Amino acid sequence: MSQVIEKPWALMRHHAGWADVFRVESETADAVTGFYPDRETVGPPVTYSVRAVLARFTTFEGAHGAREGGVAEWRKHDAAVREAEARLKEAEKIREAAWTDFLKAQGEQS
Structure with a gap:
């Protein structure tokens, strides 16, 4: 049985002022596993601590828009x-x- 993830799109901390859009494929209380759809080559799924997650979204567009808005906020x-x-x-x-x-x-x- 597959796990339904309510908010499968996340913004992951990359470095100060920048976050990467991440597709969560599975998660536990401590970790998320998935991939970065914006990367030129999508490799095997990677797992991170939930502490790396800055925010969760229901759609890619929502996550991408928030990332761009966050950059604008940083630049202010x-x-x-x-x-x-x-x-x-x-x-x-x-x-x-x-x-x-x-x-x-x-x-x-x-």
Whole structure:
């Protein structure tokens, strides 16, 4: 008897800001097994922990649309991330300068 999966399409965490559409063929409480239909070559089914599943959908179109919307949502924050990275680099330069200045001053005192 085959298992009916109510929401057989999943978005799987790929890397920060990106998810891949995954077709769930079977599942347990701890894992999902299936394949990536968007890949050029579809190999044997693969199994992942359910923690890799970001969201579940009833249709491929729903999963694909959510993935594209997620990318757009991620991109909305790009400028803020770049600004934060620039502030972090400046803070690291200040920290480095303070450290080396301290060590030089200590060397001059001895």
